[in-house]
Amino acid sequence: MAVGVEEEVKSLANFLGSPAYKVTTQGEIKVPQLHTGNGKTLTGLATISKFLARSSPSGGAKLLGTTPEDQAEIAQWLEYRVTIVDRSVEKKDAQAMLKELNSYLLDKVYFLGFHFSLADLIMYHGLHPVMCRLSFFEKQQYQNVSRWFDQVQHYPGVQQHLPQLVFLRNTLYTSSDH
Amino acid sequence: MEKENDQPEVPLGPDGKPLSKKALKKQQKDAEKAAKKAQRQAQQAAEADAQATEDFSKDRYGNMAMLQSTEKPDRRLVRVEELTPGLAGETVWVRARMHTSRAKGKQCFLVLRQQQFNVQALVFVNDKTVSKQMVKFAANITKESIIDVEGVVQKVAQPVESCTQRDVELHVERVFVVSASAPQLPLQLDDAARPEHDEEDASRPRVNQDTRLDNRIIDLRTTTNQAVYRVVAGVCDLFRSTLTGKGFVEIHTPKIISAASEGGANVFTVSYFKNNAYLAQSPQLYKQMAIAADFERVFTVGAVFRAEDSNTHRHLTEFVGLDLEMAFNYHYHEVLDVIGDMFVQIFKGLRDRYKTEINTIQKQFPCEPFRFLEPSLRLEFPEAVAMLREAGVEIGDEDDLSTPDEKLLGRLVKAKYDTDFFILDKFPLAVRPFYTMPDPQNPKYANSYDMYMRGEEILSGAQRIHDPEFLTERAKAHEIDIEKIKSYIDSFRYGCPPHGGGGIGMERVVMLYLGLNNIRKTSMFPRDPKRLTP
Numbered sequence: 001m002a003v004g005v006e007e008e009v010k011s012l013a014n015f016l017g018s019p020a021y022k023v024t025t026q027g028e029i030k031v032p033q034l035h036t037g038n039g040k041t042l043t044g045l046a047t048i049s050k051f052l053a054r055s056s057p058s059g060g061a062k063l064l065g066t067t068p069e070d071q072a073e074i075a076q077w078l079e080y081r082v083t084i085v086d087r088s089v090e091k092k093d094a095q096a097m098l099k100e101l102n103s104y105l106l107d108k109v110y111f112l113g114f115h116f117s118l119a120d121l122i123m124y125h126g127l128h129p130v131m132c133r134l135s136f137f138e139k140q141q142y143q144n145v146s147r148w149f150d151q152v153q154h155y156p157g158v159q160q161h162l163p164q165l166v167f168l169r170n171t172l173y174t175s176s177d178h
Numbered sequence: 179m180e181k182e183n184d185q186p187e188v189p190l191g192p193d194g195k196p197l198s199k200k201a202l203k204k205q206q207k208d209a210e211k212a213a214k215k216a217q218r219q220a221q222q223a224a225e226a227d228a229q230a231t232e233d234f235s236k237d238r239y240g241n242m243a244m245l246q247s248t249e250k251p252d253r254r255l256v257r258v259e260e261l262t263p264g265l266a267g268e269t270v271w272v273r274a275r276m277h278t279s280r281a282k283g284k285q286c287f288l289v290l291r292q293q294q295f296n297v298q299a300l301v302f303v304n305d306k307t308v309s310k311q312m313v314k315f316a317a318n319i320t321k322e323s324i325i326d327v328e329g330v331v332q333k334v335a336q337p338v339e340s341c342t343q344r345d346v347e348l349h350v351e352r353v354f355v356v357s358a359s360a361p362q363l364p365l366q367l368d369d370a371a372r373p374e375h376d377e378e379d380a381s382r383p384r385v386n387q388d389t390r391l392d393n394r395i396i397d398l399r400t401t402t403n404q405a406v407y408r409v410v411a412g413v414c415d416l417f418r419s420t421l422t423g424k425g426f427v428e429i430h431t432p433k434i435i436s437a438a439s440e441g442g443a444n445v446f447t448v449s450y451f452k453n454n455a456y457l458a459q460s461p462q463l464y465k466q467m468a469i470a471a472d473f474e475r476v477f478t479v480g481a482v483f484r485a486e487d488s489n490t491h492r493h494l495t496e497f498v499g500l501d502l503e504m505a506f507n508y509h510y511h512e513v514l515d516v517i518g519d520m521f522v523q524i525f526k527g528l529r530d531r532y533k534t535e536i537n538t539i540q541k542q543f544p545c546e547p548f549r550f551l552e553p554s555l556r557l558e559f560p561e562a563v564a565m566l567r568e569a570g571v572e573i574g575d576e577d578d579l580s581t582p583d584e585k586l587l588g589r590l591v592k593a594k595y596d597t598d599f600f601i602l603d604k605f606p607l608a609v610r611p612f613y614t615m616p617d618p619q620n621p622k623y624a625n626s627y628d629m630y631m632r633g634e635e636i637l638s639g640a641q642r643i644h645d646p647e648f649l650t651e652r653a654k655a656h657e658i659d660i661e662k663i664k665s666y667i668d669s670f671r672y673g674c675p676p677h678g679g680g681g682i683g684m685e686r687v688v689m690l691y692l693g694l695n696n697i698r699k700t701s702m703f704p705r706d707p708k709r710l711t712p
Contacts, residue, residue: 136569136586166570172589174546 005032005045008125011160012049015121017058045122046078053118063118070112077111077119085126094130098142105144109151116155124152128162140173235309238352239316242326245356255326258292261343265331272297272327272348273356275399277367281317288316289341290327290348294404294538297343299329301350308351316350322359322367322396328352342401364393371400373542387698394703394712402542405535409528410688410700412535414479416527417500417682420520426475426502431464433457433481437662444485446495457483460681462613463666465503466642470674477502482681487707491696492634492686496705500687503679510615510625510641513678517639518554518601521629525550525599528691536692545693548598548631555591555600559623562602565590576606576622588633598690603627605640612656613649615641615678625678631690639680646670 009023009032022035026043034042034051042048053060065071088094105111111119131139131149139146150167153159256270274290274297281287285302301308301316319325329348337344370385390397397403418428434448434455446457461478468476482499502520506512525548528536566573566583569590573583591600607616607624617623626640643649646667653660653667660667688700698704703712 136589166568168569168590168593170593172593 005030007161008032009034009045009048009052011125011162012052012121014160015157016052016056016060016063018052018056045082046075049078049118049122063116063121065112065117070115070117073112074117074119078122081122081126085123085130088130098130098138098145102142102144105148108148110148116152120148120152120155121158124149124158125162128165131165132163136168137173139167140171233309233311235307235312238307239312240354241358242354242356258290258295258297258343261297261331261346261348263333263345266333266346267331269328269330269351270348272329274325274327276319276321276323276325276359278321279317279319281313284310284313286313286317288350290325291399294401294535295342296401297346297348298334298338298341299327299348299350301353312353316353319353319355320359320361321363322399323355324357324359326352326354326356363396365389365396367396367400370397371402371542373544375544387696391698391704391709392712398702400542402539405538406688406692406694406700407702408535409532409539409692410684410702412528412532413524413684413688413691414498414500416524417477417479417520417684420523420527421475421477421502424475424516424520426477426504427473429465429468429473429476429478431458431461431478431480433483435463446483446485457485459484460499461501462681463669465501465679466666466674466677467669469503469505469677470644470669470672474675475502475504479684482683489707492689494685494697494701494704494706497686497697497701498684500682500684501679502681503677505675505677510676510678513639513641513680514556514601514603514627515553517629517637517680518556521599522550522552522554524687525691539692543692543694543699548691548693549592549596550599551595551597555595555597557591557600557602558604559602559606560604562587565594576608578606578609584630584635585633588630591630592633598632599630601627601629610640612652612658613640613642614652615643627680629680631687632693634686634690636686636690637680637682639678641676641678644670644674644676 005025006023009021013019013021021037024033024035025031026033031043032045032048034048036042036051042051050064053063056063065074084097088097108114110116111123127145127149131146134142146167149165153162153164253271255273256265258272258274261270261272272290272292274292277289277291277296279286279288285300288299288301290297290299301313303310303313327348327350329350329352331346332349333345334347338347365385366383369383370390372382372384374384385397398407422428434450435458436455445459447454448457449455460482461480465476465478478499478501480499481496483496484493485495486493502517504513504516529548560575562579563573563575566587569586571583571586573579579587587602588598592598603626604617604623605626605628607614607622607626610624610626615625617625624640628635628639629637643652649667649670650660653663685697685700688694689697692700694700698706
C-alpha cells in the first residue's frame with residue numbers, strides 16, 4: 001500500500017537537499033527504487049531513506065541518530081513503517097496501530113524522545129493517509145499521535161507535497177460521548 | 179509413540195451406526211427431560227402432602243376473585259415511596275408488582291415494585307400467622323403479577339442496596355394476587371434496565387431496541403422509562419406554562435388538511451370520502467392564520483406527520499410538535515428573545531424539578547449534565563461557517579449545514595462557549611422555505627434561525643412573509659403552484675401583523691436533553707417507516 005511512494009522519496013530528497021535522483025517503483029506492491037546515476041539501484045524505502053540521509057549535503061546524517069541506541073531505534077521504526085503502517089489498510093488494523101502509537105508517544109515529542117529524526121519523517125509520510133481519514137473524535141481519541149503529527153507537519157520543510165491537516169487544540173469530546 | 183485413537187466409545191444408534199453429534203445431543207436432552215418430569219411429579223406429590231396437613235394461614239393468602247367493584251373496603255394502600263423509617267412498626271397495605279421473588283427454605287424474599295420505586299419484603303414461617311404453604315404460595319407468584327400485601331414496616335440494620343427504599347423492609351402477613359402475570363415474560367426487566375456501557379457487567383444480557391419496542395408495555399415498566407416519560411411530560415408542562423406566562427394562547431389545529439403546505443413530497447395521503455386529504459406536516463398555516471385572526475401569540479401541542487423514508491436515530495414519521503407563533507412590533511429578534519428565554523425556562527425547570535428522574539435515567543444512560551447560558555447564545559450563520567472552516571471543513575457561504583457539520587459545530591461551540599444550547603441566526607435564503615422573510619441588508623440571507631441542542635437541530639423558525647404580493651413572488655421563485663396555496667396567501671390580504679415563530683420536536687428535545695442516542699427512547703409508541711405496532 002504505497003500510494004505516492006515516488007512522491008514520498010522525492011519529498012525526502014528535497015527535504016535533505018539531495019540531487020534530483022530518478023525514482024521508479026517495482027512490482028505490484030510498488031517498492032520504490034532509486035537510481036543513483038552511477039549504475040547503482042537502491043531498493044526499498046528504508047534503504048533509500050538511510051542513503052539519502054547519509055549522503056545529504058545539508059547535514060541530514062544527524063537524522064540517523066548519534067548513539068547506537070538511537071540508530072537501533074530508528075531502524076526499528078523504519079521496519080515498523082514498512083511492516084505495520086503500510087499494511088494497516090483495514091480500519092480495524094489502523095485503529096490497533098494508532099492505539100499502540102498513542103501510548104508510545106504519551107511521554108515523547110518525537111519518536112526518539114526529544115530529537116527529530118528520520119523515524120519521524122518516515123512515520124509522518126506513512127501516517128498521513130491514515131490521519132487524513134480520521135474524524136475529530138478519533139483525532140482526540142489518539143491525541144498523542146495527533147500532537148506528534150501536528151508538531152512534525154509544522155517542522156520546517158517536512159510537509160512538502162502533502163496537504164496540511166487540521167488539529168484542534170481544545171478538547172471537543174468528553175469521556176461519556178458515544 | 180502410539181497413535182491417539184483411544185477416543186471414548188461412540189454410542190450406536192438403533193440402526194447399529196454410530197450416532198451423529200446431533201442425535202447424541204437429542205438423546206441427552208430427552209434424558210434430561212425425563213429426569214425433570216420425574217422431579218416435577220415428586221414435587222407435586224410433596225405439595226399435595228403439605229396441603230393435606232393443616233394450613234392455619236389459609237385465609238391470609240390466595241388469588242383474589244376478579245375485582246369487579248363489589249365492595250369498598252376501608253383500607254388505605256400506602257405507596258411504596260412512602261415506606262420510610264417513619265412508618266417503622268406500623269402495619270400497612272401495599273399494592274405493587276412482584277418484581278422478583280427468591281425462596282430460601284422457610285423464608286421468601288420479595289422485591290415489590292411500584293413505578294420507579296421498590297422495596298424488599300419478607301415472608302417467613304412462624305407459628306401463628308405464616309404457614310409453610312403461605313411461603314410456598316408467595317414464592318410461586320409469577321413475576322410482574324400485581325399483589326396486595328399486608329405487612330409490618332421494619333427498619334433494617336444494613337441498607338438494602340438493590341432497592342430505592344433502602345432503610346426499611348416489609349414483613350408480610352397477608353398476600354393476595356390481584357392480577358396474575360403469565361409465567362413467561364418476553365423480556366426480563368432487569369436485563370432491560372442494565373446500563374448499556376457497563377464494563378463489569380459486559381457479559382450479562384441486554385435487551386435490544388427492537389425487542390423492547392415489540393414488548394413496549396413491559397419495557398415501559400423499567401425505572402428508567404418511568405422516569406423518561408415523566409421528563410417528557412415535564413417538557414410539555416414547562417412549554418405550556420412558560421408560554422402561557424408570556425401571554426400566549428393555546429390553539430388546536432386540524433391534522434387532516436386539503437393540501438400539502440410545502441410541496442407534496444413528504445406527506446401522507448389519506449382517503450377522505452370521495453377525495454384525498456393529507457396528514458399535516460406542521461401546523462404552520464394554521465398558526466399563521468391565527469395570527470392573522472388577531473390572536474397575537476399562539477402555541478399548539480400536537481401530532482405532526484412526516485412521510486420521509488429515513489431510518490435514522492432521530493427521525494419518526496409521527497411525533498409531537500411544540501409549535502409557537504407570535505406577532506412582533508419591529509424586529510424578529512423579539513421572537514428570538516421569547517423563544518430563547520422559553521428554552522432557558524424549560525432547561526431550568528427540568529434541572530430543578532426533575533432531579534430524581536434525571537438521576538434515575540443517568541444510572542442506565544450516563545451523560546454529561548446539560549449546559550446552557552442565560553441569555554441563550556446567538557451566533558450568525560457566517561460566524562458558524564467561519565468556525566467550521568477554521569476546523570478544516572470545506573463549506574460554501576450559502577450551503578446548508580450537513581448533519582456531521584451540525585454535530586461538529588455543536589462541539590466547537592461547546593468547547594468555546596461551554597453551552598449545549600445555541601441559536602444560529604441568518605440562514606442562507608436559498609435553503610429555507612418560500613414563506614421565509616429575506617434579510618433586508620443582504621438578500622442572500624434570511625431572517626431565519628435554527629436552534630441546536632448537543633449539536634442537533636431541535637427548532638427551525640423564521641420571520642414569515644406577511645405581505646400577500648411578496649409571498650406570491652417568493653412562491654413563484656420556488657416554482658410552487660399558486661392555485662394550491664391560494665387560501666394561505668389570501669389569509670394575509672386583510673391585514674396581518676408581522677410575525678415569526680418556530681416548531682420544536684418534543685421527542686428530540688427530551689432525547690438531547692438527556693443525552694440519549696435514539697429518539698425511539700423518548701417516544702412511548704414510536705412510529706417510523708418500519709414500525710406501526712404496537
